[in-house]
Amino acid sequence: MKRPWQIASLIFVFLSLFVLIHSFSYPYKDRLGPGPGFFPFWMSIITGLLSLGLFLQTTLGKSDPTEKSSFFPNREGGLRIVLILASLAMVVVFLNPLGFRVSLLLFLFFLPIFLGVRNWVVIPILAVAGSFGVFHVFYYWLKLPLPIGIFGI
Amino acid sequence: MEALQYWMQGFSVATLPINLMFALIGCVLGTLIGVLPGLGPAAGTAILIPITFNLDPIGAIIMLAAIYYGAMYGGTITSVLVNVPGEAASVITCFDGYQMAKQGRGGPALGIAAIGSFVGGTFATFALMVVSLPLASFALRFGPPEVFALLVVGLSLVTGLAGRSLLAALIMTFFGLLLAMIGMDPVRGAPRFTFGVQDLYDGVGFVPVVMGLFGVGEILVSMEQPVLEVIKTKLSDLFPKRKEWGISSAAIGRGTIIGFFLGLIPGIGAIIPTFLAYVVEKKVSKHPEKFGTGVIEGVASPETANNSYANAAMVPLLTLGIPGSPTLAVLMGAFIIHGLTPGPFLFKERPDVVWGLIASLYLGNVILLILNLPLVGLWAKLLEIRYQYLYPGILLFCILGAYSLNQSVFDVTMMVLFGIVGYVFRKLDWPLAPAILALILGPMMERSLRTSLEMSGGDLFIFFQRPISAVLLILAAAILVTSAIRLMPMWARKESKN
Numbered sequence: 001m002k003r004p005w006q007i008a009s010l011i012f013v014f015l016s017l018f019v020l021i022h023s024f025s026y027p028y029k030d031r032l033g034p035g036p037g038f039f040p041f042w043m044s045i046i047t048g049l050l051s052l053g054l055f056l057q058t059t060l061g062k063s064d065p066t067e068k069s070s071f072f073p074n075r076e077g078g079l080r081i082v083l084i085l086a087s088l089a090m091v092v093v094f095l096n097p098l099g100f101r102v103s104l105l106l107f108l109f110f111l112p113i114f115l116g117v118r119n120w121v122v123i124p125i126l127a128v129a130g131s132f133g134v135f136h137v138f139y140y141w142l143k144l145p146l147p148i149g150i151f152g153i
Numbered sequence: 154m155e156a157l158q159y160w161m162q163g164f165s166v167a168t169l170p171i172n173l174m175f176a177l178i179g180c181v182l183g184t185l186i187g188v189l190p191g192l193g194p195a196a197g198t199a200i201l202i203p204i205t206f207n208l209d210p211i212g213a214i215i216m217l218a219a220i221y222y223g224a225m226y227g228g229t230i231t232s233v234l235v236n237v238p239g240e241a242a243s244v245i246t247c248f249d250g251y252q253m254a255k256q257g258r259g260g261p262a263l264g265i266a267a268i269g270s271f272v273g274g275t276f277a278t279f280a281l282m283v284v285s286l287p288l289a290s291f292a293l294r295f296g297p298p299e300v301f302a303l304l305v306v307g308l309s310l311v312t313g314l315a316g317r318s319l320l321a322a323l324i325m326t327f328f329g330l331l332l333a334m335i336g337m338d339p340v341r342g343a344p345r346f347t348f349g350v351q352d353l354y355d356g357v358g359f360v361p362v363v364m365g366l367f368g369v370g371e372i373l374v375s376m377e378q379p380v381l382e383v384i385k386t387k388l389s390d391l392f393p394k395r396k397e398w399g400i401s402s403a404a405i406g407r408g409t410i411i412g413f414f415l416g417l418i419p420g421i422g423a424i425i426p427t428f429l430a431y432v433v434e435k436k437v438s439k440h441p442e443k444f445g446t447g448v449i450e451g452v453a454s455p456e457t458a459n460n461s462y463a464n465a466a467m468v469p470l471l472t473l474g475i476p477g478s479p480t481l482a483v484l485m486g487a488f489i490i491h492g493l494t495p496g497p498f499l500f501k502e503r504p505d506v507v508w509g510l511i512a513s514l515y516l517g518n519v520i521l522l523i524l525n526l527p528l529v530g531l532w533a534k535l536l537e538i539r540y541q542y543l544y545p546g547i548l549l550f551c552i553l554g555a556y557s558l559n560q561s562v563f564d565v566t567m568m569v570l571f572g573i574v575g576y577v578f579r580k581l582d583w584p585l586a587p588a589i590l591a592l593i594l595g596p597m598m599e600r601s602l603r604t605s606l607e608m609s610g611g612d613l614f615i616f617f618q619r620p621i622s623a624v625l626l627i628l629a630a631a632i633l634v635t636s637a638i639r640l641m642p643m644w645a646r647k648e649s650k651n
Contacts, residue, residue: 033607047327077377
């Protein structure tokens, strides 16, 4: 886990540098006291120092020989993760144009198939219940506004 | 006398049929959240906040609190039957609970956990009733320096006790504070770090972040090894053997005390009380070598401590406005969404909410006991749902919850992004709890720091000139130094040997 820790701490070093530079665009002090730039300035400096410290500690320290877990998933696990993220990305893209019911119907229909289910009775039932059924409960009964798409559903 | 009046008022609110129904629904949903793998109490509570939008604030808070302590018990079921904790505090229950299930004694393990949870939760609620009023009156004396120092203690505790690297935990705390700076400056009201994005003017919503880090992130991690093996065990007999009652009662008593006192410390989290309860039980036992092989006190004490802690942790939340765990941070967010600010002023402004909630905790503990003893078999059945159906279902509710907060796809996007972030941090083994607490406490911390410095004309010594804040800051430093020493290689090795 040494290399992922080094990369993660370096990302935090750059993130804090970004925040530090951006904090200069807000006044550090105003006539009443510390201004909007005060907190970001100090927070970014402390985060940067801590991240640098962790980077050095990880780089100079020995790897833990008892470490068993790997940072990267195996091939099948990785594929499942990518499929879930891709399905979620599709929902984000289609939620407003297609509406809650249609986009979630597609999500709940295809995701179990992507994950290896081939039960053609259960999948459609769950997809309809999870999209149209849940919409009905939350939109009509619990009065939560949910998106209705271009097809009016 | 005044306290007695408040208690009566609380019970009159909590026993209204509608509020009893909300407590019952909350207990059922909470247990469900605790049972279902891939959905921890923090994400579960966050997902269900939108359900409460159109409810009266008291009913909403009663239901969300019931979800919180219901999930604490629900996590036990997966620990005992699958050897996978449904939530972090149930880790220790796996040691003896799972062994008992393997020996065909899953019923008594779950039964004693339910009884212990009831006793611990009820005692802690009674103590909460007694201590909250004086503590809230005391907290009214706190000015900005004391509030800042108290927040530093809370964050130091959650940081110092989390993870295997203090530096990584500190970075996570500051990551949360950096996220908290996005949006309106809490003192002057000017936008910061919004980069012209309208959706960021209100800041990074903690609910999508919690759902992402704890819900989506957890599902992504479990996708690597998704199959859970449920132990087939006898669940018809839920009560321990006659000779085990004595040992269990003493263990429940010790677990109650440990859970309660540790719950009073903001930021300590639910894991420490359960571990400490287990360690104490092992120390006082006549046969410590049997721990880990399926002894009933190894389940009774930590499970009692867990629920005693869960109820006691309401003390810092209600009296000081400081949540002690990510789930309580979500609950605090729910208070704010419903126009209520937890803290000493809430006792004056909305005693009906505070005392109604406290009284509902009593009733909730009874509901949980009634609900869980006969329904253990049903909860166990839920564990047999295939992950290919379960995880899309959980994600559906995550999407629904994130969207309905502001009717914004932006929040759903944030949830997915923080899901990836949560996955990466889990794989790195960097703790998530400090980031969440810092995100929710960040604006309060910045406000109290800057107001303190305005009061002193920029002099930092204001924090050391006032006795309460000085003591608290020294305590925070001591916590961090102790944690640093504890995590030094030579000590860590010694500890792991022990």
